[in-house]
Every structure is written in C-alpha cells, then in structure tokens.
Amino acid sequence: MSRTLSPISVPYRVVERGGSIVFTAVILSSGASRAFGPVGGLVGVALVGLALLALIGYEVTYYRRFEYDLGADTLDIRSGVISRRNREIPIRRIQNVDISRNVVQRFLDIAVVDFETAGGSETEASLRFVDFEEAKRLQREIGRLKRGGDETGDDEREPPATEELFALSPRELALVGALSFDVRIPGLLFVLVSGSLPAVSSVIPMEGSVIVLALGLVGVALAVLLVAWLAGAAAAVLNYYDFRLTQVEDELQYERGLLRRYDGSIPLDKVQTLTVVDDPLKRYFGYASLRIETAGYAPGSGESGSEAAVPLASRDRVLALANRIESFGTPAFQRPPKRVRRRYAVRYLLVLGALTAVLYGVDAVTADALPWPPYSPVPLALLAPVAAHLKWRHRGYWLGEHHLVTRNGFLRRRIKVVPYYRIQTVIDSRTVFQRRWNVATVTADTAGSLSLVGSDAAAVDVADADADDLRVTLATRLRESLAARRGWVDGAVDVRGADTNDVDDADVDDADVDDADVDDADA
C-alpha cells in the first residue's frame, strides 16, 4: 500500500522556499519601481506573484507525485516532478531511521525522516515531511522488519522489549552545560591579555596606573570567557534537553533536543567502537560521557559517525551502560614503558625550544616589537616533566576476553572499546623517533567513520616486542571471534529449523552470502 507525505508538507515547503523568493522579490521590485516608475513596480509585483504561483504549483505536484512503499524487503520511494526517481532501498541496508522536528514542525505535528545506511557519507533517503505518527510507525516497522518480522503480523507478536536505560536529569543537563567549555581557553586568553597589555597601554592615555589598565583588560577577558562559556552551555543544553536512551531489543533509541528534536536509533549490531570520554574537570567531579560509533554517517550529532549515548553521567553509571552494550568487564590497563616519559619530556622541551627560537628570531627582525621577552616560554620547561608524566599515566591498552580497550589523552581522555570482530586492519607504525626509543604504535582500524579524524583505538608507544605480539594477537583474536560468531549463526539456525531468522551480524564487510545457503541446507 503506497503512502505519501503529509499534506501539510505542501504549505510548509512553500513557506520554507517562498520566503527567500519573496524577500529577493521585494528588494528587486522596489529597485525596479525606483528605476522604471510605478509601472516597473507593478511588473515586479506581477513577476513575484507568478513566481509564487509556480512554486505552489511545483510543490503541489511534488506532493501528488510522491509515493513510498514499505515492503517486507525493500523501501520504495518514487518521487520527482520533472525528473522521476525510483529508489529501492533494501531494509537490511537501513541502519538508522532518524526523525527530527524543529519547533514549527512540532507544532504542526510533522517530521523529517532520514534513512541512513552503512558506509554512506550522506543520508540515503529522506522524507520531508510526514506526520509524526507515521514517522514513528516507519521507525517501528523498519526496526521490526530488520529483526526478522514478516510483512503481515502487526501485533501478533508481543511488542518489542523496551527498557529505558538512561534519562538525563535536569541536574545532569545543567552539568552538561556547565562542563562544556574547553579547558584550553583560559590559557589562550591569558596569553592574549598579557600580550595586548603593552599595545593597549600605548594607545589609551594612562590616567590611572598600569594596574588599573591591566585589571580592565583582565575584566574584558573574563567577560569574553563568560560569554563563550554561556554560549557553549546554551548550545549543549539545547542539544541534550530531555535526553532519553531506551533499548528496544537490539537497538538503542535516543531522543534529545529542545528546539530541534531528534528521535534516532543506534543499531547495536552495527556498533564499531564505544568511547568513554572525559576531561580533568569531569574526572574531578566523577563524571564521564559515552559515545558510540557505528559504520556510516550519523546525522544531527557534533562529530559525524558517533552518537552520544550518554552525554554526561557519573562514571560508574557510564561504565555500567557501556558494559551493557559490550560487556568488556573492568580493564586493567598496561602502560607504556617508563622511558616513554622521557620521550614526551624531550618532545615538550624541544617544542618550547623551537618556540623560544622563533620568538628570538621575531624579536631580532622586528626589533623589540614583542610584548613578551623572547625567553618567556623557558619557565614553562618546569612543567614539561609533569606534563610528560601525566600523559604517560593516562595511556595504556588492555586485551580483554572479547575486546581491545585503549586509553589515551590527559586533557581529553578517551577510553576506546573495540570488539575483536570489528577490527579491520592492524597497523603497526614506528616513526624515526619511536625507533630510537624502541617503541611502536599499534592501531586497530575499524569501519567507523570517526576514525578518519584520527582518534582510532591505538596502543601508543608500546615496547617493540609487545607491539609485535600485539599485532599477531589482534589478528588471531579477530579470526577466532569471527569464527565463534559464525558458530552462533549456525547454531541459531539449526535450533530454529526452517525459521528464516538471520542473525544480522551483517557489517559493511561480511557479504551475507551464506544465510540463503544455510537455510537451503537445513530445509
């Protein structure tokens, strides 16, 4: 049975697109009337009227000629006014069904539905706009069909097991906002303020003393800091207002947002990596966040490819939730060898040295135009050993029974959990400097698109021999875990006989060759 978009989508789209047309038209027509007199103005208005009529006609036709069909195996969408497009998306390829509504859309009870598939870098298909009820129905139905339901049975089976895992309390929401500012900003501001002091003092006539001016600058800096922080906090609060995470059988569904409300899903069997993120401030208060990375694009989130499963909660709760999704247990991290601290200290000292050299150079060229003396980075050298130790302390990896867990970073610490069967390639790399210190970095590449940004699960700066072992071990465990999972598939199918339930470990990679073959073999 073919369905179509909500009728309200026609006026909504007309208004959405018409707004800009009317705006330009008003400008043009006022210009025309000035140039050509009242006749020009009338002609302008007439043209605008025609354009609007054409737009309305187009949108009505689009709505009339739009059809979609949710079958047992595919989602068919037929659309287009001038060039027709017929799109069939296999249900199994659909990874997420995401619903979003802004304020107006919520008032009109319509929504945008986006269908995401694995491995794409943009939305596969999108319905603008359907009734919210219909959107939820689509989300439910596609979830049910993916779980192996058939076309007919509506409520013959029990409703899927739903459990609310997490809801962001107002206090936690406030904390999300409060803790959302970047730890590096105060340092940057200090540099800017101290740097601009002499410049400003030479411009503004000094009636008071330098101290007053300095205080004034500090006041301005604090005001800027406050505004930036409030803006960040407001954005975070708007984004995560009334955040809820629910588990529906093998899928996580989340809702969030105040102005623009998102109803999204994270299919558990597509999870590539779990990341527990924190920073020194969060750690001090005992909080952390959880992000889930799936293969493919995830709309409506800050970092593409990953969704915040838990924006902020107490650390224990985050770890418990993470374990629910992938039960990795409690990691016992193995740190890099201690000599690596010297490596980091040397690195920081070299950076400071280079900075000092640059400052001396600039000083020589511009003849004392710098506000700070050129040797000013030197005192920071005292911090180098401390920073090196901290960096080393928060680094490590752990080979769990079914997962690789890595930990990296001090200011932005990420604990990444990768199930062995999600590992794609294993990359061992050693730079010139690492070879000197006899350490190496082993990276487990996964299909999640977040890895492109560089925050892969990596055991950084491990001893040479350990790296060699790790490389071999990861490849072996990958193979073993894949074989084990295939064993489960066979076992499940054998037990259920002719049931066509396919355990969908279908990743981007595993060609689902064998389900049909296995069924034939059994029947």
Added chain:
Amino acid sequence: MNRLHPRIRVVWAGQATITATVLGLVAFAVSRLALSLPVWIPLAVFLVAFGGGVGLSLLRYRVWRYEIREDALYLERGVFTRVRTVVPFVRIQHVDSSRGPLERLIGLASTVVYTAGSRGADVAVPGLTPDGADDLRERLKRLAIRAEGEDAV
C-alpha cells in the same frame, strides 16, 4: 617475504624528479618576481629535491616487502615511519589491479586491496609486473572468498 620489482625505483625517482622540477620552478619564480635571490638558488633547490627524492626512492625500495601469510596479507614499508600492516583476508572487500601512466610507461602495475576500514581503506602493493599484479589479485580474491565461506556451513 616478497620484494617489489626493481624498476619501481625508476617510477618513484620519476615522481621525485617531477616534484623537484616543480619546486625548482617555484623557487625560480620567487627569485625573479618576489625576493631577489642569488641565481644558483633555484638550481640548488632542484638538485636538493632531486637528490633527496632519488635517495628516498632507493631506500623505499629496500624497505618495501609483502607476504601472503596464513590468514592475512602482510606489508612492510616506509622510510621515516616504518609501517607494518596486517590485512586479514576475511576483511578484504575487493581487489583491483591498476596501472598509472608512469607505471604503464615502465611496464609495471599495482594491486590495490580494499577493506571497510577508514584508515587502512585501500592498501596498494606497487611495483608488480602486470601479470604478477593480476595473479596477486586473483590469489587474494580466492583467499578472501575462502576465508569468508569456510566457517559458514
């Protein structure tokens, strides 16, 4: 462990020469138009880039190795950063054999292995004879299919 065909050094040296020429021309343009540098600067830039590039090509050839192991394709490469990559057969999506323009001139080819990973998405083995590249492609394809199917039934 297999090494690449020695003629790949010519391909890499060729690429280095092109880069060196471009850099030399840029230095020449800069010395003519912007700063006034001594006449020998562009030539020096070209020579340094050329020498460095050729040296790098030779070193790269010495490091590059690949091997088909029991469950994975193993690659070793890189002069400044030594990278060892393990591509399990079960993760291979598809395999291409390809020939770029320089490679065609020299009579060589490469085999490119695609996985679903983001960092190691396509892994290329250059410096193979055209037949060798096709053979490697077929071999990897068969190994990938076998790895896929062997535990399923």
